[in-house]
Amino acid sequence: MTPEKGTSLWTDAWLRLRHNRAAIAGLVILAVIVLACVLLPFLPGVLQDPNAQNLADKNLPPGATHWFGTDQLGRDIFSRAIFGGRISILVGLITTFVSVTIGIVWGAVAGYVGGRTDALLMRIVDILYALPFLVIVILLSVTLQPWTAKLTEWTVQAIAGTDASQAAIGGVRTWVEPITTLVPLFIAIGALSWLTVSRIVRAQVQSVASMDFVEAARSLGLGHGRILFRHILPNTLGPIIVYTTLTIPSIMLFEATLSFLGLGVKPPNSSWGVLIQEGANTMFSNPWPLLFPSVLFSLTLFSLNFLGDGLRDALDPKSAK
Amino acid sequence: MFKNLLSRLVQGLLVLLVLYTLTFFLVKALPGGPFQSERAMPKHIRAKMETYYGLNESLPVQYGRQLRNYLKGDLGLSFRLEGRPVSEVIAQAFPVSLQLGTLAMFLAVVIGIPAGCLAAAKRNSLIDTGAMAVAMTGVCLPAFVIGPILAECFGRGLHWFPALGWDAGWPSSWLLPAFTLGLAYAAYLSRLTRAGMLETLSQDFVRTARAKGVSPWNIIVRHCLRGGLIPAVAYLGPAFAGIISGSVVIEAVFQIPGLGRHFVKAIESRDAPMIFGPVLLYGILVILANLVTDVLGVWLNPRLRKSS
Numbered sequence: 001m002t003p004e005k006g007t008s009l010w011t012d013a014w015l016r017l018r019h020n021r022a023a024i025a026g027l028v029i030l031a032v033i034v035l036a037c038v039l040l041p042f043l044p045g046v047l048q049d050p051n052a053q054n055l056a057d058k059n060l061p062p063g064a065t066h067w068f069g070t071d072q073l074g075r076d077i078f079s080r081a082i083f084g085g086r087i088s089i090l091v092g093l094i095t096t097f098v099s100v101t102i103g104i105v106w107g108a109v110a111g112y113v114g115g116r117t118d119a120l121l122m123r124i125v126d127i128l129y130a131l132p133f134l135v136i137v138i139l140l141s142v143t144l145q146p147w148t149a150k151l152t153e154w155t156v157q158a159i160a161g162t163d164a165s166q167a168a169i170g171g172v173r174t175w176v177e178p179i180t181t182l183v184p185l186f187i188a189i190g191a192l193s194w195l196t197v198s199r200i201v202r203a204q205v206q207s208v209a210s211m212d213f214v215e216a217a218r219s220l221g222l223g224h225g226r227i228l229f230r231h232i233l234p235n236t237l238g239p240i241i242v243y244t245t246l247t248i249p250s251i252m253l254f255e256a257t258l259s260f261l262g263l264g265v266k267p268p269n270s271s272w273g274v275l276i277q278e279g280a281n282t283m284f285s286n287p288w289p290l291l292f293p294s295v296l297f298s299l300t301l302f303s304l305n306f307l308g309d310g311l312r313d314a315l316d317p318k319s320a321k
Numbered sequence: 322m323f324k325n326l327l328s329r330l331v332q333g334l335l336v337l338l339v340l341y342t343l344t345f346f347l348v349k350a351l352p353g354g355p356f357q358s359e360r361a362m363p364k365h366i367r368a369k370m371e372t373y374y375g376l377n378e379s380l381p382v383q384y385g386r387q388l389r390n391y392l393k394g395d396l397g398l399s400f401r402l403e404g405r406p407v408s409e410v411i412a413q414a415f416p417v418s419l420q421l422g423t424l425a426m427f428l429a430v431v432i433g434i435p436a437g438c439l440a441a442a443k444r445n446s447l448i449d450t451g452a453m454a455v456a457m458t459g460v461c462l463p464a465f466v467i468g469p470i471l472a473e474c475f476g477r478g479l480h481w482f483p484a485l486g487w488d489a490g491w492p493s494s495w496l497l498p499a500f501t502l503g504l505a506y507a508a509y510l511s512r513l514t515r516a517g518m519l520e521t522l523s524q525d526f527v528r529t530a531r532a533k534g535v536s537p538w539n540i541i542v543r544h545c546l547r548g549g550l551i552p553a554v555a556y557l558g559p560a561f562a563g564i565i566s567g568s569v570v571i572e573a574v575f576q577i578p579g580l581g582r583h584f585v586k587a588i589e590s591r592d593a594p595m596i597f598g599p600v601l602l603y604g605i606l607v608i609l610a611n612l613v614t615d616v617l618g619v620w621l622n623p624r625l626r627k628s629s
Contacts, residue, residue, distance in 0.1 A: 130336040130611060131343075132603035134566040135584070139347045139596070142588055146352035253463055257570055260465045261585060273465075280469040280574070284477065294466045301461040 009238070009315075016314040023310020026303035033300055037085035050079040051268050059286045069288035071278065080275055081293050087178070087271040088297070091185055092252040098190030099251065100244050103197025104233070110198070111205030112228050122202070125195050137188045137254070138263055144184035152180040178269050185264055189254050193247065200243055204236035238315035245308035249301040256297065272297040329615060333608040340604040341391070341597075345384055348593045391601065397594035401587065407598040410583060415602065417487055418579035421571065422564050424495055425503035429560065433507035434553060437514025441522060441549070442541050452511065459508025464567065468501040468574035487577040498575045502567055506560045510553050518549035551622050558614030562607040 017023055040047055054074035062069045068077035110121040152173070160172040208214065209232055217227050256273030258264030265271040272293045279290030371377050378386075390397065396407035440452040475497060476484025483494045521527070522545055530540050569581030580599050587595035 126332065127336050127339050130333070130604075130608055131340055132562060132566045132600065132607050134563075134569065135600055135603055136340075136343065136347075138569075138585075138588060139344065139351075139600075143347045143350045143352070249461070256463060257465065260463075261570065261573055263585070263588070276463075276466060280465065283469050283473060287473075290466075290469060294462075298462050298466065301463075302457065305457060305461060 013238075013311075013314040017310055020310040020313065022306040023314075026306035026310070029299055030303040030307065033085065033296060033303075034089060037082055037089055040082050041086060047079040047082060048076040050075060050083040050270070052076075061288060068292040069286075071289040072282050072286060077289055077292055080270060081272070081296055084270045084272050084275045084293060085296060085300075087182070087265060087269060088252055088255060088273070089300075090179070091182055091189075091255045091265075091271065092248045094182075095186045095190045095193070095251045095255070096244060096248045098186055099194040099247060100197050100240070101194075102190065103194035104201050104240065106194065107198035107201030108205050108228055108233060111202035112209055112224070112232065114206075118202075121198075125198055128192065129195050131192075133192055134257070137192060138258065138261070140191065141184045141188035141258060142263060144187055148181045148183060151183060152177050155180055181266065181269060185255055185258065189251055193251060193254075197240070197243055197247070200239050201236060204239055205232055208232045208235045242308060242312045242315055245304060245311055249304040249308075252297075252304075253301065325619075326612070326616070329612055333612065336608055337601070337604055341388065341601065342384075344597060344600050345387070348596055349380065351588075351591055351593075387597075391597075396598045399587075399592055399595045401590045401592040401595060407594045410595065411580065411598050411602065414578060414580045414583055417577060418565070418568050418572070418581060420495065421487075421499055421502065421568050421577065421579060422561070424499035425506070425564050425568075425571075426561055427503075428499055429503035429506035429510055429564070430557075432503070433510030434514050434550070436507070437511035437553065438518055438541060438546070438549070440511065440515045441518035442537065444519065449515075453515070456508040456511045459504045460512075462504075464501050464505065464570055465574050467504060468498070468571065471497050471501060472575065485576045487575070487579075498571050498577060501574070502564055502571045505567075506564060510556065510560065513553040513556055514550065517552040518545060521545040521549040547621055551618065554617050554621055555614060557617070558607075558611040561610035562603075565606050565610075566603055 052075065054070070056074065057066070057070050058072055058074040060066050060070040060074075066076050066078065068081060070076055071080070106121060106125070110118045155176050156169055156173050159176065160169050164172075205228075214227060214231060217231050222231075252272075255264055255271060256276065259271050259273030260277040262277070265274050267274070275293035276290060276297065279287075279293060283290045368377075376383075387397075394408075396411070398404045399407050399410060402410060436452045436456070440449040443449050472484040475481045481493075482497050484497075487494055487498070518541075522540075527540060527544060530544050535544070566581075568579060569584060571577065572579045572581040573585065580602070583595060584599040586592075587599075
């Protein structure tokens with residue numbers, strides 16, 4: 001008789017996730033959009049210059065040369081949507097990383113240390129929760145705006161070296177600048193969107209910290225840091241992953257909202273939010289510049305939400321009946 | 322209960338102070354100033370203006386003086402609108418935003434909660450799947466995508482409603498913006514209601530009620546509604562807060578002359594007093610909404626009463 005092979009939590013979760021059609025569809029669509037936005041700009045000849053204006057070809061409907069048509073300045077909407085998507089996805093991922101990292105550390109410390117520290121940390125979370133979020137993020141991102149120029153100079157010098165040639169510096173600048181100008185967004189949104197994560201992590205850490213294996217680790221003489229980060233946190237990964245998946249779309253939505261108001265991503269950079277705003281301005285004469293970025297953006301949000309819901313069902317055996 | 326409420330009130334005041342402090346330093350750190358327009362202002366006039374508005378004093382002095390003024394109810398004068406009192410601008414613009422927000426909230430509750438109940442009652446039916454698909458769409462489609470589409474279809478296409486603008490005496494111009502604003506919250510409320518109702522419906526007392534022959538309608542309305550609504554009601558406070566600040570976006574989409582427009586313009590033109598006014602007002606509204614939510618939650622959930 002062969003002993004029955006045990007399955008890990010992750011195998012079980014994957015098996016459950018595989019049977020959730022909506023989640024798998026979300027995963028596939030997401031993969032296609034993300035791969036297109038990340039890879040297509042590096043393939044020569046596929047995309048046109050997203051900022052090249054060609055007034056002879058303005059307001060074209062979708063066709064063979066311009067797959068998604070052109071806008072009122074004759075720019076290719078497909079290229080713009082792909083480049084815009086790259087920025088939106090970048091902002092979504094980095095900001096989520098900032099936000100989830102703060103949330104995990106904050107919640108883990110509060111839950112593990114407990115007592116007065118816990119009360120203080122959670123009271124701060126309560127207060128931040130009660131602030132008008134959108135308003136503060138708008139203010140914060142505008143306030144941080146002037147630092148981007150300095151940050152760009154500094155980063156370019158750090159990468160290219162101080163004695164590099166003008167051409168080399170210019171080369172580095174072309175790809176550094178689009179990213180550094182986004183830093184205010186990363187900070188402004190990330191600095192206030194970690195609150196829910198911290199609450200979730202705190203509750204999880206509290207429940208795991210009272211388990212016997214933590215007691216065992218402590219009696220072996222392990223330090224607090226090691227117990228917390230090596231023994232407790234890995235056991236709370238499920239809810240963290242689920243919540244992260246659900247945070248990305250809400251942050252992307254946030255970036256798009258700010259950009260739509262003209263306070264987020266600035267031209268010549270564009271994101272889906274910027275494109276939707278431009279499209280909305282001309283939608284009565286030419287609906288395509290509004291339609292395609294909106295569809296791509298909404299599809300991405302859909303996929304992430306379905307995937308997140310699916311992951312929640314898959315990783316929480318109690319909810320998946 | 323009363324003691325609990327009092328402590329929440331004290332915390333609310335603390336939140337306001339934090340909000341004021343945060344806004345104060347953010348506004349001070351804003352790049353550029355209110356008097357740095359393209360048309361260069363003669364130096365002596367600018368110095369006079371800065372003295373008049375007290376901008377050349379030290380930060381702690383400004384912080385204290387401004388706080389005292391706000392406590393006295395003096396919101397100061399707008400820079401951009403050439404010295405119009407901020408309170409006057411708010412008195413004119415805020416009713417529009419409040420109307421919009423209240424109608425949006427009303428639509429969200431009236432659409433979201435019944436839809437969630439229905440979906441839970443007919444679990445796994447076509448109604449359930451359909452309602453949840455619509456709800457997912459509402460969560461995923463941002464207001465600034467839905468808004469232009471609705472304006473195009475129902476405004477310019479069918480001419481049912483005005484596509485843009487706001488007419489205080491003409492409710493048909495309120496409907497599209499309010500629906501656009503409320504949709505995402507209706508969607509989220511319906512998901513929460515469905516989850517809460519399903520949780521309640523799976524409890525033993527429901528089985529007992531069914532065994533006694535209580536009609537399905539009565540089980541939902543008389544037995545389960547109160548318990549099932551707890552998660553949705555807990556979300557009402559955050560929802561109202563989101564709707565109030567979300568109206569900034571809707572006002573931009575539909576070109577509505579509300580407070581959100583003034584706020585965005587004030588940030589663009591570094592009009593500090595006009596930034597503070599709306600921020601503090603939004604803060605107060607959010608705190609009040611959370612307070613009301615707490616009271617409602619205690620009323621719905623007797624277990625909270627004992628612990629407090």
